[in-house]
Amino acid sequence: MAEIRLEGVAHSYDGGKTYALNPITMTWKDGKAYALLGPSGCGKTTLLNIISGLLKPSEGKVFIDGKDVTDVITDDRNIAQVFQFPVLYDTMSVRKNLEFPLKNRKVPRAKIAERVNEIAALLGIEADLDRRPSKLRSDLQQIVSLGRGLVREDVSAILFDEPLTVIDQNFKWTLRNRLKRLHLATGVTVVYVTHDQTEALTFADEVLVMNEGSLVQAGTSESLFLEPKHEFVGYFIGSPGMNFLDVEANSSVLTHNGKPIGKAAKAGLNGRHRFGVRPEFLIPSNKSGLEFKVDRIEDRGVFKLIHLSKDDFQFIAKTEEDYEAKVGGKVNFSFDPKRAFVYDINQRAVSTVSPSGQGGN
Template identity: 35%
Template structure:
């Protein structure tokens, strides 16, 4: 178990983490998610021992490691730029930590061979220079170098951000499989929502150094605890006050008038005008743009003078619309997310 306890981290006059508390369970794949500059990498580096907090504590299995040197914490780390040694072979890069630890040569050779096999690096690739490898292969080398030390905790700081979209998708799956295979507590830092949602057991959403919400991907998405989480995760439309008042008048509705209200773009129903719409609040609109993505089509619809985004998943029988079509857009009260009004400006 990892515990951040009232952690304060400052860089000069700037406070990166004003009062950071978080608990991560053993064996979890846990993600710190948030926009650039929110403090997620600072939290990771403080756990690793690379950044010293002004106050607060970091505990691992109940032991205070706040002042412990980084090489004594049993933590492996994979950096965004991989931090590989360009003058060394792949084999030498993976073996580096074991050599520093003065392990016997036979043990080093066996552990390097075994971990290389686990991360799909071939014997031939072990004797190449790292510059000869693709970005995905270099990423595997960085992971192997961390795992060969058999750490209790693995930290990954945006390790896929330098790769193309297709390779990122492949390596997400492999990373998660490796984590499950080794059972290592893993903390992953990213600003990519898709990575966080698809890989994590739990997610902490950070904003300006503070934890907005901790939960499973489903909890974060479907029951966003704050307005920031709601608007940061996925795509939403902000509802007009008139629509909120109408939804609040439905019998048994959870919707309350006078609150900031949103609905995710895929929760709207798009249909021809005049079709049955039981249980939905329906507004007439006109299609202004159609974006086809294969597994879904996204429509920009002008409703009561305002733009509204509606995402329709692919289905062979799904109705399709073109620019200029007059349509009806419906939303159910149960799909509305509501928050106390704030002074923050939120994009619809």
């Protein structure tokens, strides 16, 4: 168990021409569960491999418990890592595979047997212990791989690199709960890489959203949903994602094609910006707010998705199940002034936005 600190860590695979990972400075606190969330190729795995020592960062330093381990090899960092696809030793039985990391570290025999049985029970693979991994189904193979990552007791941290990708949907849920329980029971620091937001939001204490090699926002699942600080977070988290609209700011008054959209809470905004509001925070109103045409209504059973259009743009609103509207008809929608944001050209949130006609002007 340990605290991991990254200072200005960055990595380039091509000697500095392009960066797979832009400089990151952050601390992974002892005993917490973190999720790294982002699309494929955003630098999640690179970051993970830097922490475990499989990759030496081209810039920056890595500290474990205050000790500089940037040049320390994987073997001496005491970190467990589970990969996306099954990686097993073909010539060994499942049991031998699980014993391998412990044997290499000279753990006493009795302890090894105990740990292997514990982990096998946790993962439900007791019956397969004496079989060859190559004779197992691919999802079971991945579970054995997972077991090899979990079998060591004294690790500083366990890193999971999309470990459940090849696992069947139902069992995925069970396994994730078991991993979560294991984390709570042992208190080991866990970093869980995924591109699945549900997985990230349900597993972790803190979710780190990454995009194009940069950390765009870190926070609880609630804060990522309610206050997306970056356009990418709005777009990537939530289903459907945030509604965006190009706007022109003039002394904080936002207009689209000359028509008023709202007013930013922060004074003195000028020039090109983007307005964003989640479908959940577009609220049906009577006369106030913006007038839309209803294109389509998706009834999802417990809620409705209303596809709206106005002039040259479309929005989606998520409403209560009892909301009624006619397709092709005109409706008015306003938005929650605490939950609508305006983003600058760097896609960073600069202010909340209140609807026109309210809050002065």
